[in-house]
Amino acid sequence: MNNMEKRKELTQKRNWSGIFELNGVKIDSFGTKKELSVLGDYLQKDEVVFALVSGVMSQSVTSNDFDFGANTWIAALTSERVLCLDHAMMSSSVDTQSIRLNRIQGVSASQGWIFGKVTIDIGARLIVIDNCEKSHVKIFADLANQLIRQKDDEAASPSVSNLSIADEISKLNDLYIKGVFTADEFSKAKAKLIDKL
Incomplete structure (x- = not known):
């Protein structure tokens, strides 16, 4: 405006x-x-x-x-x-x-x-x-x-930042499932992304 x-x-x-x-x-x-x-x-x-x-x-x-x-x-x-x-x-x-x-x-x-x-x-x-x-x-x-x-x-429309954070969490989850991250590393990384919301 x-x-x-x-x-x-x-x-x-x-x-x-x-x-x-x-x-x-x-x-x-x-x-x-x-x-x-x-x-x-x-x-x-x-x-x-x-x-x-x-x-x-x-x-x-x-x-x-x-x-x-x-x-x-x-x-x-x-x-x-x-x-x-x-x-x-x-x-x-x-x-x-x-x-x-x-x-x-x-x-x-x-x-x-x-x-x-x-x-x-x-x-x-x-x-x-x-x-x-x-x-x-x-x-x-x-x-x-x-x-x-x-x-x-x-x-x-949901905000772009919320979509990108959701995408990031999804990617982290995929990496965790593949064994790239430990449960603790996944939880900490996910918490950091959620704090950005």
Whole structure:
């Protein structure tokens, strides 16, 4: 993924405007200044932010009782998930929705005359973030789909190093069977390879 080290650095510094700039767009904090101020508190250790988009989302079953209708949320695409935050206006409460990347089937972007929309397909339902900056939605969706594809590829294929270590152990076993190694030598060599996993 492009600029991973820079994204990691900006995330650690909570430099959200830097994330927007890295993606080639201007920061959009209209209606989401409170959400941006607490975003870092909701990230896991080593979680990296790739893109941000703010827009209107309908309330969900996890929303505060005092919230009605649709509110302005910030959605952060991270190395692990899409994290959506809605900070209450009159209190310090924050509504969150967290969708793990491996649960997302796809992310779509729609661009209208003035605003855009991001739709996150999680199979059983769609999560829609509407009234977004139209230049932000395509970047968010493209990066999300790249991350999802990367996670799928990683899950589908075992790592090369694990395969090569398994091959090495198999070769050691063949040599042991042929009598090249003693049982003790075989055990020590096998233990060294297993430690590399």
